[in-house]
Amino acid sequence: MKGKFIAVVVAAIFSVVLAGSAIAEDINAYMGTSPDNNAKIAKFIKDKTGITVNQTFQSFGEIEARMKAEAPNFNADMVIGCGSSTGFLAKKSGWAVPYVSPAWKGVPEVFLDAQGNWYNIANFSFVLVANKDRLAKAGYKMPESWKDLTDPKWKGEILMPSPLSSGTANMMRFSFLALYGDDDGWKFIEALDKNIAYYTRSGNAPTDLVGRGEFILGITSDENVKKRLDDGYPLLWSIPKEGT
Amino acid sequence: MILKGTKKLDACKKIIDLLGGQEFSDLMAAIGYVTPRPAPNALYGKTLPKYIKLDLGKASDDKAKNNDIWKQKLRTDFK
Structure with missing residues (x-):
């Protein structure tokens, strides 16, 4: 047994x-x-x-x-x-x-791709984020148009990812070219460049850096914005009137 | 996307199947993504963003050309 x-x-x-x-x-x-x-x-x-x-x-x-x-x-x-x-x-x-x-x-x-080569599991967009405290201290309002970002008052206070390393930034760049046309689009990008403090490697990085108050504005992927708001970062976010 | 040469095709297919379901869309929408299956979006609520009209195929095709222009016109360092 x-x-x-x-x-x-x-x-x-x-x-x-x-x-x-x-x-x-x-x-x-x-x-x-x-x-x-x-x-x-x-x-x-x-x-x-x-x-x-x-x-x-x-x-x-x-x-x-x-x-x-x-x-x-x-x-x-x-x-x-x-x-x-x-x-x-x-x-x-x-x-x-x-x-x-x-x-x-x-x-x-x-x-989805009809032949099943790829599936899109979720869309993200790019948004504008601002550090609420630094924005108030500077006495500035949240920009309403992408073109507002070329105002010299923002010099050294904007972050965005580099399209040379970030697919998110490639879509940002392509969106600006689609929005304004090739010639005016590149003029806008060059004008924006004058105000960019530096380009980040990753599409999400501006969210955290702006959230920590290192810069006032960031053009960033939206995918971490909700999480950082929940974490208590003093972030404002918006999509300028032209869209994303 | 399943990559050529994988020896774990069945596992990859199971994952693709899983990610097409409502439960995964619910998870991603709760993070703030816009999802394949309708789900309450934590960031945007009921009003989804206004999108700039894009040709995504062109975005892919033009990437190398636009990187070349970028390197000519703009700074190329990044952190």
């Missing part, structure tokens, strides 16, 4: 070990949302599927540069969170494994 009991226990343990090994999957992913948000996404995936996502955080621009350098032998299984330009480039270059997921049925077509 005792021998039978031990056999059953051993069999049960063996089954558990087998089941455990069957679900202990992991994948490597390049993830381009903010570190906080990457962690939330990875936890969600782990909780719901048991799959561990070994993530490498890089800015959107760095992910695209890395993919160009590594293709066609990538060091990751997936990209979770990248700029739209990277999705288009991956499709055109044959870097993605097409998979038409039935779970995305009913989602508006702007959020």
